[in-house]
Amino acid sequence: MKIIKRDGNVADYNPEKIRVAISKANNEVSRKDRATKQQIDEIIAYIEDLKKERILVEDIQDIIEKKLMELDRYELAKKYITYRYTRALVRKANTTDQSIKELIDGESEYWNTENSNKNSKWVTTQRDYLAGITSTDITRRFLLSEDIVKAHDEGIIHFHDADYFAQNALHNCELINLDDMLQNGTIINGVMIEKPHRFITAATIATQIILAVSSSSYGGATVSLTHLAPFVRSSYEKYYQKYKDYGLDEKDCKRLAEKDTKKEVADGVQTFNYQVNSMTNTNGQAPFLSVAMYLGETDEYKKELAMIIEEFLNQRILGFKNEKGVYITPAFPKLLYVLEEDNIHENSKYWYLTELAAKCTAKRMVPDYISEKVMLELKKNENGDGDCYPCMGCRSFLTPDRTMHLGNIAKAKNYVPGKGKYYGRFNQGVVTLNLPDIALSSGKDMDQFWKIFDQRLELCHKALKARHDRLSNAISDVAPILWQHGALARLEKGESIHELLHHGYSTISLGYAGLYECVKYMTGHSHTDNGKGKEFGLKVMQYMNDAAKKWKEAEDIDYSVYGTPIESTTYKFAKCLKKRFGVVEGITDRDYITNSYHIPVFEEIDAFSKLKLESEFQRLSPGGAISYIETPNLQNNLHAVIEVIKFIYDNIMYAELNTKSDYCQKCGFDGEILIDDNLEWYCPQCGNRDHNTLNVARRTCGYIGSNFWNKGRTQEIKERVLHIDNKDDE
Numbered sequence: 001m002k003i004i005k006r007d008g009n010v011a012d013y014n015p016e017k018i019r020v021a022i023s024k025a026n027n028e029v030s031r032k033d034r035a036t037k038q039q040i041d042e043i044i045a046y047i048e049d050l051k052k053e054r055i056l057v058e059d060i061q062d063i064i065e066k067k068l069m070e071l072d073r074y075e076l077a078k079k080y081i082t083y084r085y086t087r088a089l090v091r092k093a094n095t096t097d098q099s100i101k102e103l104i105d106g107e108s109e110y111w112n113t114e115n116s117n118k119n120s121k122w123v124t125t126q127r128d129y130l131a132g133i134t135s136t137d138i139t140r141r142f143l144l145s146e147d148i149v150k151a152h153d154e155g156i157i158h159f160h161d162a163d164y165f166a167q168n169a170l171h172n173c174e175l176i177n178l179d180d181m182l183q184n185g186t187i188i189n190g191v192m193i194e195k196p197h198r199f200i201t202a203a204t205i206a207t208q209i210i211l212a213v214s215s216s217s218y219g220g221a222t223v224s225l226t227h228l229a230p231f232v233r234s235s236y237e238k239y240y241q242k243y244k245d246y247g248l249d250e251k252d253c254k255r256l257a258e259k260d261t262k263k264e265v266a267d268g269v270q271t272f273n274y275q276v277n278s279m280t281n282t283n284g285q286a287p288f289l290s291v292a293m294y295l296g297e298t299d300e301y302k303k304e305l306a307m308i309i310e311e312f313l314n315q316r317i318l319g320f321k322n323e324k325g326v327y328i329t330p331a332f333p334k335l336l337y338v339l340e341e342d343n344i345h346e347n348s349k350y351w352y353l354t355e356l357a358a359k360c361t362a363k364r365m366v367p368d369y370i371s372e373k374v375m376l377e378l379k380k381n382e383n384g385d386g387d388c389y390p391c392m393g394c395r396s397f398l399t400p401d402r403t404m405h406l407g408n409i410a411k412a413k414n415y416v417p418g419k420g421k422y423y424g425r426f427n428q429g430v431v432t433l434n435l436p437d438i439a440l441s442s443g444k445d446m447d448q449f450w451k452i453f454d455q456r457l458e459l460c461h462k463a464l465k466a467r468h469d470r471l472s473n474a475i476s477d478v479a480p481i482l483w484q485h486g487a488l489a490r491l492e493k494g495e496s497i498h499e500l501l502h503h504g505y506s507t508i509s510l511g512y513a514g515l516y517e518c519v520k521y522m523t524g525h526s527h528t529d530n531g532k533g534k535e536f537g538l539k540v541m542q543y544m545n546d547a548a549k550k551w552k553e554a555e556d557i558d559y560s561v562y563g564t565p566i567e568s569t570t571y572k573f574a575k576c577l578k579k580r581f582g583v584v585e586g587i588t589d590r591d592y593i594t595n596s597y598h599i600p601v602f603e604e605i606d607a608f609s610k611l612k613l614e615s616e617f618q619r620l621s622p623g624g625a626i627s628y629i630e631t632p633n634l635q636n637n638l639h640a641v642i643e644v645i646k647f648i649y650d651n652i653m654y655a656e657l658n659t660k661s662d663y664c665q666k667c668g669f670d671g672e673i674l675i676d677d678n679l680e681w682y683c684p685q686c687g688n689r690d691h692n693t694l695n696v697a698r699r700t701c702g703y704i705g706s707n708f709w710n711k712g713r714t715q716e717i718k719e720r721v722l723h724i725d726n727k728d729d730e
Contacts, residue, residue, distance in 0.1 A: 002054045010054070015044045018064065025080040033075040035068065043067045135166035143470070148463045155576025156456065158432040158569050159463055160511070164218045168470045169478035171506075173219030173392035174426035174488060177412060178227040181209055181486040184413040188212050188481060198238065199261075202231035203268035207275035213487045214287035216479040219427065220393015222290040222336070225308045226297040227423075232304035236261040262307065269311040276333050277320060286332055292390035294338040295350055296372060302342075306350055309337075313356045316364050322663070322695055329661040329697040331704040335360070335367035336390045339649040358641040361657050362634040365697065365704055368626070368656040371649045378619060378653060381420035389422040391654065394565055395626040398425050399558055402504035409499050410489035424488050425506055427623075429467040431460045432511030432564040434573050435518035435540065436593055440581045444522060450543075457510075457547045461559075464508055468557055472498050504558040509623045510548050511564035513573060514593040515540065516600045521587050528599050528613055541597065541620035560623025563596025567700050570595065571712025590719075591712035597621060601630070601716055607723040608647055615652035627655040628699065629723040633671070634659060640724060658699045658720075665693040675718040679711055 001013035019040055026034040035043075047055075047063055068077040139162045140149050152159045164170045182202055185194045186209065196202040206223060214221050239257035248256070277286055293309045295302055316335060319327035337357045343350040357367050376386030381400040391397050401420035408415040410424050438456055442449035476483035476491040483489050483497055491497065500506055515537055520526055525533030541561070548559035566573070570592040577588045594600045597617035599610055607629040614627040634641050634657075641657065648655045662673040667686035673696045674684050681696060682689045697706050698717055709717065 001048070001052055003060070004054055004056050013048075013055075015048070018044055018047070018060070022064065022068075022076075022080065025076055025082075028079040028082075029075045033073060035071065035073055035076055039071055039073075133163070135164060136162045138166040144466060145462070147459065148466070151459055154580065155573045156434055156437050157460055157463065158434070158511070158513075158564075158566070158573070160430040160432065160564075161218055165467075165470065169216075169474040171217050171219075171471060172427040172429045172509075173396050174213070174217060174221055174482075175390065175392050175398070175423045176209065176213055176221055176223050176487050177414070177424035178206060178209065178223045179423065180412050180414040180490075182206070182227060182231070184486065186481070186485045186487075188485075196231060197234050198264070199228065199231040199235045200264050200268040200271060202228055203272045204275065207272055207279065209481070209487065210276065210287050210289055211279050211281055212481045214289070215281040216482050217426075220288040220290060220396065222292055222390050222392050224292040224294060224297060224390065224423070225312065226292070226294060226301070226305055228308060229298060229301035229305040232261060232265060232307060233301060235264050236304075265307055265311050266315075269308065269315055273315060273320070273330075273333070277330055288393055289333040290336050290390065290393055291333045292336045292338070293353075293367065294336075294340075294370075294372075294388070294390065295342050295353075296338065296340050296388065306353060309353055310356060313353070313360045313367075316366060317356075317360045319364060322665070324665050326663055326665070326668075326695075328663050328695045329364045329704065329706075331697065331706045334394065334704070336370055337367035338370045338372050338388065338390075339645065340372040340388075344646065344649050354645065355638070355642070358638050358645060359635075361645075362638060362641050362659055364661060365657070365659050365699060368654065369645060369648045370654050371652060373649055374615075374651070374653040378622070383418070383420075385420065387420040387422070389420075391624070391626075392427060395563065395654070396427050396507075396509070396624040397622065397654075398422055398427075399504060399507055399560055399622060402558075406503055409503070409505060411491060412486070413490060424486075426488055426500075428471055428501060428506055428508040429464070430509040430511045430562060430564060431463040431467070432513055432566065432569065433457070433460050433544075434514060434576075434593075435512055436514040436521065436573070436577055436587060437580070439518040439521040440577065440584065440587065442522070446522070449522060453540075453543060457544070460510055461547070461551055464510065464559065468501060468508055472496075472501055502556045502558075504552075507558045507560045507623055509560055509562035509564075510544060511562045511566075511624075512544060513564050513566050513570065513595060515597045515617070516594040517587050521584070526600070526603060527597075527617075528603065528605060530613075534613075534616075537597070538616065538620065541617060545620055545622075561621050562623035563598075563618075563621040563625040565624075565700075566595060567705070567713060568710055570716065571710045574712050590715060592716040596625065598627070601720040604721055605723060607631075607644055610723050611644075611647060611652050611655055618653060625654065627652055628658050629655070630658045630720045631724050632660070632722055634724075644724070656699065661697055663695040664688050665695065666690070675714060679714045679718065681708070681714075 003011045003013050005011060022035055022040050043064060046067060047060060065077055065081060068080060143165060148159060151157045182205065183195060185192065187193065188208055193205055196205055206228065210221060210223065236257050239260040240253050243253040243256050276289055279286060281287055295305060298305055312335065320330045322328045342348050343354045345351060360367060370390065372388045375388045379387050379400045381387050382402045382404045387400055403409060404418060412424055433456055438452050439449060441452050474497050476495045476497060477493055481487050483491050484493065489500060516527060518540060519533050519537045523533050523536050525531065527533045527537030544561045548561055551559045573593050574591050581588060583589050597614060599605055599614065610629060611627055618625045618627060629644065644657060660672040663670050664683035664686060666688045667683060669683050669685040673681055673694055675681055680689055681694055683694065688694060691708055697704050700709060700713060
């Protein structure tokens with residue numbers, strides 16, 4: 001006989017547990033009210049005589065209570081009921097204790113692979129996780145309704161970042177208004193930071209701002225190198241004046257000033273990279289940072305900006321040294337390179353930067369590429385003008401600015417009337433919908449599918465409202481660096497951030513996952529078929545956008561459809577689907593589900609067809625999306641990289657190339673670390689399987705991870721097919 005426990009797990013029947021439970025209740029009553037050994041045996045025999053193959057643990061307890069009353073052991077039955085109730089309370093209360101114990105013991109697969117950019121053995125990370133466990137417990141018991149918690153536990157939806165939800169002042173991600181903070185000054189930890197006068201100083205201050213901002217939020221942050229460019233000129237002018245004062249002629253003054261400036265830019269970029277990668281924020285990790293490289297953001301300082309971009313690319317190509325002194329691929333900062341007329345053609349002025357970017361991508365997986373051409377078509381601001389701007393973190397894109405008619409609601413000191421505003425804006429948080437669960441719940445009945453879809457959307461809506469409502473209680477004092485000193489706003493002390501949560505100034509994300517599995521189950525086709533499957537997939541995407549639009553119009557809150565980067569949740573969703581629906585061939589027979597609208601990793605398709613097809617779905621994921629192609633080592637085939645980059649410019653807003661760059665510390669192997677059939681990583685040269693001496697970098701969900709992954713994500717990585725082969729004519 002199998003026992004179905006409260007959490008859904010199945011265990012073997014054990015009569016000794018019944019004896020122990022009744023005996024504990026026996027000890028609480030007088031001798032005359034106790035059940036004898038024979039009576040306990042009779043109760044056990046009665047349960048076994050039912051000859052059930054499977055029985056709920058609650059049903060067994062109900063039988064025990066009934067039998068005790070039939071034996072006139074009323075006091076004992078009362079004590080048993082009390083014991084049962086007490087155990088239920090202990091189970092609820094002890095989940096936090098158990099999670100803490102598993103974290104500290106360091107043997108839990110969940111904690112060791114929860115985030116591929118966090119090392120759960122480090123005390124700084126553990127401190128963040130410990131606070132997160134407490135926050136999650138408070139969130140589940142007090143802050144969210146039971147239907148949301150239940151749906152989250154069953155993998156019907158995913159309420160992201162519950163470990164930060166107990167605090168009402170934390171948001172997801174942002175575009176830092178670095179220009180305002182550097183040009184007009186800021187305050188960090190009560191210390192006034194005035195406008196710097198040299199590039200190296202500005203770069204250092206920028207990293208301090210990044211650390212402070214990322215410690216006051218929980219998602220990704222992005223800064224633009226454009227905001228550092230004016231300080232390159234300031235440095236040049238200082239050097240020029242120094243040599244002028246020495247009495248040198250004009251030619252020598254310029255030559256020496258340019259040489260010194262180039263050296264300072266190199267030192268400043270190195271300082272920036274060292275700082276970002278060596279600092280640990282309050283989330284127990286290096287800042288989850290992206291750095292935008294967009295020549296089109298400036299006309300006045302384009303030359304200086306190009307100099308910074310070139311240095312960032314050169315230093316990333318080199319890589320960062322690991323503890324053995326070997327150059328490896330770092331996870332951060334993520335680099336975002338905007339493709340535009342000035343850099344996309346061989347005769348473009350800044351084509352050399354694109355060639356350098358291609359070399360960097362082949363070696364280090366970054367930069368990722370944003371097409372100015374496509375983005376200007378998709379992102380129209382309130383005036384009807386197209387705007388181009390970077391994402392916040394790995395893929396979260398703001399919606400076009402609709403606040404120009406409201407004026408400077410963030411009170412930024414660099415506000416330009418009539419121009420779309422993006423830096424200083426942010427995202428309120430994410431709730432993700434499990435699309436395959438909707439499909440499987442419908443049993444392929446289309447009418448049922450749309451009915452269940454509506455119900456699940458409203459559940460997500462309710463959960464997102466809970467996020468919004470909680471954040472709306474915050475005042476500027478909770479994070480002065482964000483709300484008072486320029487990163488996101490310059491509000492007064494005590495002023496509410498409420499206005500910044502409305503009018504489209506910030507977004508809130510309706511996430512989704514598993515479009516492929518949803519479409520495959522409902523239609524029998526992949527959404528890549530350019531037929532029935534694709535048509536249904538686009539219809540599903542449009543349905544979510546229509547819902548978000550309806551909520552937005554009713555509440556003046558900028559709901560936006562978001563292709564969620566579910567790193568560990570892809571495994572959780574897969575396990576929940578198996579538990580609810582069993583193994584359904586082609587749908588639930590893997591330990592992961594497909595991210596967002598992506599073509600499944602195991603489906604054979606060439607790079608250009610993949611990007612072209614996914615561009616149609618990316619347009620319907622305006623709050624966040626990224627496409628990718630999987631490649632072999634292309635360091636000796638930059639022509640192929642260049643061809644992909646050009647294709648991205650013409651066809652899709654945001655995409656990346658997943659190249660390979662690993663290292664084995666034991667034998668010095670520099671190539672691709674492999675995965676065996678047991679989902680264990682190993683060096684193909686020496687067989688090393690020690691994670692502590694393997695440096696593995698893989699793109700997961702738009703960003704690079706380097707601390708290994710859970711079983712589901714590892715299987716997904718193993719099953720990735722290449723979308724481009726290593727031939728010069730590709």
